[in-house]
Amino acid sequence: MEGAELANTQTREAYPIAVDNFGLASLDELVGDLIVYRKLEPITRQIPGLKSARHQLGLPAPSVPRKQEKSYAQVALWILEQAQQRRDSSVEELLFIGDTLSGDGNTFQVMRTLRSADGPPRDNGELLGLADDAVMPSACFIGNEKAGEPEDYVADEETGMFEGNRWSQLVDWIKWAQGNGLRLDENTAVVLDLDKTAIGARGRNNRAIDVARLKGLYRTVGSLLGDKFNASLFAQHYELLNRAHYHHLTGDNQDYLAYICLVLNNEGLDCTDLLERIEDGAVQTFEQFVRYAEVCIAGGGRVSEAMRQAHEAVNMAVALGDPTPFKQFRREEFVATLEHMNNLADDVPAEERLSQEICITQEVRETVLWLKERGCLIISFSDKPDESSIPHRTRHRGKLPVHKAKTHATGVSIADQLRNL
Numbered sequence: 001m002e003g004a005e006l007a008n009t010q011t012r013e014a015y016p017i018a019v020d021n022f023g024l025a026s027l028d029e030l031v032g033d034l035i036v037y038r039k040l041e042p043i044t045r046q047i048p049g050l051k052s053a054r055h056q057l058g059l060p061a062p063s064v065p066r067k068q069e070k071s072y073a074q075v076a077l078w079i080l081e082q083a084q085q086r087r088d089s090s091v092e093e094l095l096f097i098g099d100t101l102s103g104d105g106n107t108f109q110v111m112r113t114l115r116s117a118d119g120p121p122r123d124n125g126e127l128l129g130l131a132d133d134a135v136m137p138s139a140c141f142i143g144n145e146k147a148g149e150p151e152d153y154v155a156d157e158e159t160g161m162f163e164g165n166r167w168s169q170l171v172d173w174i175k176w177a178q179g180n181g182l183r184l185d186e187n188t189a190v191v192l193d194l195d196k197t198a199i200g201a202r203g204r205n206n207r208a209i210d211v212a213r214l215k216g217l218y219r220t221v222g223s224l225l226g227d228k229f230n231a232s233l234f235a236q237h238y239e240l241l242n243r244a245h246y247h248h249l250t251g252d253n254q255d256y257l258a259y260i261c262l263v264l265n266n267e268g269l270d271c272t273d274l275l276e277r278i279e280d281g282a283v284q285t286f287e288q289f290v291r292y293a294e295v296c297i298a299g300g301g302r303v304s305e306a307m308r309q310a311h312e313a314v315n316m317a318v319a320l321g322d323p324t325p326f327k328q329f330r331r332e333e334f335v336a337t338l339e340h341m342n343n344l345a346d347d348v349p350a351e352e353r354l355s356q357e358i359c360i361t362q363e364v365r366e367t368v369l370w371l372k373e374r375g376c377l378i379i380s381f382s383d384k385p386d387e388s389s390i391p392h393r394t395r396h397r398g399k400l401p402v403h404k405a406k407t408h409a410t411g412v413s414i415a416d417q418l419r420n421l
Helices: 003-007 050-057 070-086 101-111 167-179 206-228 231-241 244-250 254-264 274-280 286-298 305-319 327-339 350-356 362-373 415-419
Strands: 020-025 093-098 114-116 127-129 138-143 153-156 161-164 188-192 377-381 407-411
Touching: 020 362, 050 070, 070 101, 070 114, 070 188, 070 377, 093 101, 093 362, 101 138, 101 161, 101 188, 138 167, 153 167, 161 167, 167 362, 167 415, 188 362, 206 231, 206 254, 206 305, 206 327, 206 350, 231 244, 231 254, 244 254, 244 286, 254 274, 254 286, 254 305, 254 327, 274 286, 286 305, 305 327, 350 407, 362 377, 362 407, 362 415
Parallel strands: 093 138, 093 188, 138 161, 188 377
Antiparallel strands: 020 407, 114 127, 153 161
């Protein structure tokens, strides 16, 4: 099932908000190589990442912190400080632009309560918690467009959170932040989320990102199972398990979910009781699931050599604490993502573009460019795997990384309002 077919499984209606096409743009215009993907190592080699931070912050090896963990926020702030030091600046204010409270919002809340130990003796840059009533001057925008509802937002000065149901409310957020005393200057670090924020805006264009991911996933599973791939059964399992109820098993990690659905789709393995084991709690974590699959395969399960190799790669990655164990899927996702950028003509209807093309969010673009003009540091932290964002040096020769690929910028312009602030 290809991306266009997946997109067409949902009825497209005229988008309730008039969104304009602002031509081609790229994420490179906004952040350059100041992007930190899941491995927590910046693309630019001029700024150190997790490998250097691990020793200084006393973090255990070899695990990579996830966005929901406090250690992720510690590493993120440490990287921000390294980036600011290169500019002879410091991190005195913190801005976040994202789309989820559980991910972006949680990381923001932790980071604003951290500081570097600045008095001697400095313990290798160890990050300490501020006093309970002290937080870094900060503001976080969480966008989730609900075009069919009246325009509304909720701003909380105590938490620094601003939740809006229009991406154009970024200008209201900036006004609110300035009203709360933020200077928004060279000592301000702006953390920009990528997927479903800077591109594929949540509530408006996020479906296109999901379509590309599923396209890569179906290609991967199809190549492993061949003509025995049961697409309808796979979709059934994917829809069932892609819910918060199963996060104890999937870890809200698409690698885990994809591999689980692959195993369930393999008729050479006896998985008749597996869903029951998941439901009754006998299989509670992904690590347990991988061990279960290992027993099935070792016990004589009839699987192809490609499937066996895929399992061994996942099993080894899990043993090493790699949060991206299903790399074959992620590399296909990378290709599919590029295929859904700048893939439509300039004059297609907005509803078609928003469902099938991954677009730059114009409101985010204009806000970030305005902040850059004021001297703010712009850096992106994304929980997306490096493998689905950066070309493999041999398998993807000639392909651009996602952040350098051009695609259409769509949205509602707020540039004039920003200029008048």
